[in-house]
Each structure stands twice: as C-alpha cells, then as structure tokens.
C-alpha cells in the first residue's frame with residue numbers, strides 16, 4: 001500500500017474535493033482506496049460525502065474501537081476514516097496505545113492506496129503527515145497568494161527531507177496557464193531548494209464541482225463526463241503512474257514515521 005498526502009499552503013484551494021475525487025478515480029481504475037481525514041480542526045471529508053460517522057479516530061485513541069471497526073465503506077467504491085481531529089494525539093500516546101494503534105493499522109491490509117487529506121498550512125501535524133507519506137501532492141490555484149503559500153510549504157518540506165513532490169493546479173483558467181504555473185514553481189523548487197516538483201495535471205474551474213459539494217455527492221459520481229472530471233482522472237493516472245502498490249504493507253512504516261517510533 002502507498003500513502004498519498006494531499007496538502008496545500010493556502011486553505012480552500014480544493015484539497016478535500018480533490019482527495020475524494022482522485023480517490024474515486026483510483027477506485028474506478030480498480031485500486032482499493034482508503035481515505036483518511038487528516039484535516040485537524042476542520043474535519044469535513046464525511047460532510048462532502050454526505051456521511052454522518054458513528055465513530056471517528058477519537059474512539060480508537062480512547063481505546064473504544066479498533067481502526068478496522070471505524071472504517072466506513074462509502075457508496076462510491078472507497079472507504080473512509082472520518083473526523084481525524086484526534087490524530088494530533090497520536091504523537092502523545094503511551095507505548096501500549098501506540099503499539100495497539102500500530103497493530104490496528106497493520107491489520108487494515110488489502111488497500112492499494114491510503115489518501116490523507118490534510119489541513120492547510122505548515123502546522124506540525126501537516127508536516128508530520130507529509131514527511132510520513134510515500135507521496136505528497138501539493139494543490140495550488142494560479143492565484144498569487146496560493147502560489148506564495150505553495151512555495152512556503154514546499155520550502156518547509158524540503159528543508160526537512162529531500163522528498164520528490166507532485167503538483168496539481170486547481171481552478172486553472174486553461175491548460176497552458178496551469179503549465180506556466182507548474183513550470184514557474186518547479187523552476188524555483190529546483191533552483192533554490194534543490195527539489196523536484198512533478199506536474200500531474202490541472203483542473204479547471206467548474207460550477208458543477210461547487211454544486212456537487214452542495215449536493216454532498218462526489219463530482220465524479222454526479223458529473224462523470226465533464227471536462228473537469230476527465231482532468232481529475234488524468235491526474236489520478238499520472239499520480240500513480242508506474243506505481244505498483246507494495247504487496248507488503250507500507251502502512252506500518254507510514255505510522256512509524258508519523259508517530260516517531
């Protein structure tokens with residue numbers, strides 16, 4: 001299993017929308033996907049999916065449930081771990097609880113991809129997820145404030161680890177605009193930070209995406225033939241291009257890195 005962390009510098013650029021729809025695109029391509037809401041403070045993946053979770057990761061940390069017991073199958077071909085506010089506490093768990101959560105995670109096998117929707121910005125928790133994940137997808141819009149913040153998070157990540165990063169330009173007025181944004185950001189990343197930023201694609205502004213949020217149903221389900229849905233599918237393909245998920249679970253490794261043991 002590979003872990004993919006979806007993050008951004010600025011908030012509201014489409015991380016959650018893309019985490020869900022990229023996940024659905026991968027599920028449609030035959031991959032088994034688990035979506036984890038890592039947006040501390042503003043956990044809302046379940047809201048966008050129109051799901052009211054009975055249990056969240058809080059219950060796991062409190063020892064009331066195992067992770068397997070809180071996984072929610074969705075009608076969209078992927079599974080969800082909801083409301084990750086309590087994830088912050090993973091770092092503070094005692095040794096016994098930590099081992100238990102690790103065992104739980106290892107037991108959650110059978111997934112090809114774990115997609116983590118993080119909060120925006122460069123808070124400790126976001127960085128923790130990003131450094132622990134196999135792959136990191138940075139989402140930006142062409143807006144100057146979003147670009148500046150994307151630059152900021154790239155710099156923060158690369159200062160800690162020389163990790164290859166991926167970029168998706170959301171709300172791009174045209175493919176050419178997206179490419180320009182990506183080239184500029186990749187150039188700066190390469191020149192000043194000695195890192196790599198792979199452009200995996202763009203998604204145009206589409207009012208159908210906004211409508212799908214209001215309907216609490218994923219865009220790829222409601223509007224599968226739209227241009228923006230196709231763009232998301234293409235980005236999903238590029239994102240996992242050539243990646244055969246490990247047969248031996250990397251989930252344990254991810255968690256070890258996440259909680260520092």
Ligand SMILES: Nc1ncnc2c1ncn2[C@@H]1O[C@H](COP(=O)(O)OP(=O)(O)OP(=O)(O)O)[C@@H](O)[C@H]1O
Pocket residue numbers: 008010011012013014015016017018039042119120170171203204205206207209210211213228
């Ligand atoms: N390509 C798009 N076209 C039109 N609207 C979009 C597009 N992408 C995202 N949006 C809209 O932008 C808003 C913010 O999206 P979303 O919640 O996914 O962002 P986010 O980065 O996860 O936000 P946060 O940082 O608050 O978690 C939503 O209302 C969504 O419908």
